[in-house]
Amino acid sequence: MKKPFAIGIFCFFFSIASAFSLEMTVFGDHDRNETAKRIANLAASLEPDVHLLVGDWHYSSSEKKAKKWWDEVYAPLRQSGSILLFALGNHEALPSFQFNMDLVGMTQSWYAMRLSEHDEEDETKSNDVYLIVLDSNLYSCPKQLSFLKAALAESRKARWQVVAFHHPPFSSGEGHGSNLKVRSKWSPLFDEYGVDLVLTGHDHIYERTHPVCSDGSLNTRCPIYIVTGGGGRSLYPVTKEQPYWSRSRFKEHHFMKLTFLEDKIEVDAIKQDGSILDSFDGYD
Numbered sequence: 419m420k421k422p423f424a425i426g427i428f429c430f431f432f433s434i435a436s437a438f439s440l441e442m443t444v445f446g447d448h449d450r451n452e453t454a455k456r457i458a459n460l461a462a463s464l465e466p467d468v469h470l471l472v473g474d475w476h477y478s479s480s481e482k483k484a485k486k487w488w489d490e491v492y493a494p495l496r497q498s499g500s501i502l503l504f505a506l507g508n509h510e511a512l513p514s515f516q517f518n519m520d521l522v523g524m525t526q527s528w529y530a531m532r533l534s535e536h537d538e539e540d541e542t543k544s545n546d547v548y549l550i551v552l553d554s555n556l557y558s559c560p561k562q563l564s565f566l567k568a569a570l571a572e573s574r575k576a577r578w579q580v581v582a583f584h585h586p587p588f589s590s591g592e593g594h595g596s597n598l599k600v601r602s603k604w605s606p607l608f609d610e611y612g613v614d615l616v617l618t619g620h621d622h623i624y625e626r627t628h629p630v631c632s633d634g635s636l637n638t639r640c641p642i643y644i645v646t647g648g649g650g651r652s653l654y655p656v657t658k659e660q661p662y663w664s665r666s667r668f669k670e671h672h673f674m675k676l677t678f679l680e681d682k683i684e685v686d687a688i689k690q691d692g693s694i695l696d697s698f699d700g701y702d
């Protein structure tokens with residue numbers, strides 16, 4: 419049973435009872451096709467605590483087509499009973515920004531929340547994730563940067579620190595590649611505050627990095643970056659030489675399932691037939 423515990427303008431706190439783990443599906447770059455429907459149905463069938471969409475939902479500025487996505491592709495996620503969260507992609511930016519915000523019921527394009535669950539048998543045990551969702555269309559906005567610094571400082575109190583947005587600081591996808599502007603603006607802060615995972619989309623591939631710092635050095639103190647842009651839209655190639663910071667990458671439709679436990683995060687990338695594309699639970 420999920421219920422809002424307290425809600426503020428930028429910061430939300432949800433208390434999630436029962437199972438002593440917190441599960442989240444994450445995916446982006448969906449479109450309105452049959453693949454997107456299959457993936458959304460599969461993600462919904464897992465009944466996680468949270469569904470998080472990392473941008474580029476329906477690829478249309480037409481309200482009619484957007485509603486078709488909402489009614490046909492996204493319906494199983496809405497009906498799953500999970501908490502539904504969104505990051506804005508470039509296709510949700512102007513001119514259809516306000517329409518898209520209204521469509522999914524968003525009032526802020528950047529926000530943070532603490533997702534917390536407790537062991538019912540031992541109240542002293544808890545497990546929480548501080549999730550920061552950003553609008554990478556506005557990566558240089560000073561107001562958002564101030565918010566990010568404050569949220570990252572707060573996130574240090576939680577067991578796990580996770581940041582999600584659309585444009586990937588690290589990607590070897592041949593649709594877009596690494597967004598160096600976002601990397602130079604935000605990644606040094608992720609290093610400084612000890613962020614565990616950075617979840618993005620935009621390149622229509624799956625890719626995860628080794629723990630990598632903003633200067634490109636590999637270090638377990640820095641985040642693992644994931645590109646999960648295989649939600650349904652046509653895929654991009656990954657044929658060029660794999661960068662040293664890239665641990666695993668595939669041109670494949672998929673979604674992510676994250677399970678936050680006390681001592682580790684179990685991460686699976688799951689294909690549309692339900693098979694596992696990639697899986698890890700540590701810094702391998």
Ligand SMILES: [Fe+2]
Nearest residue numbers: 474507508620
């Ligand atoms: Fe995009």
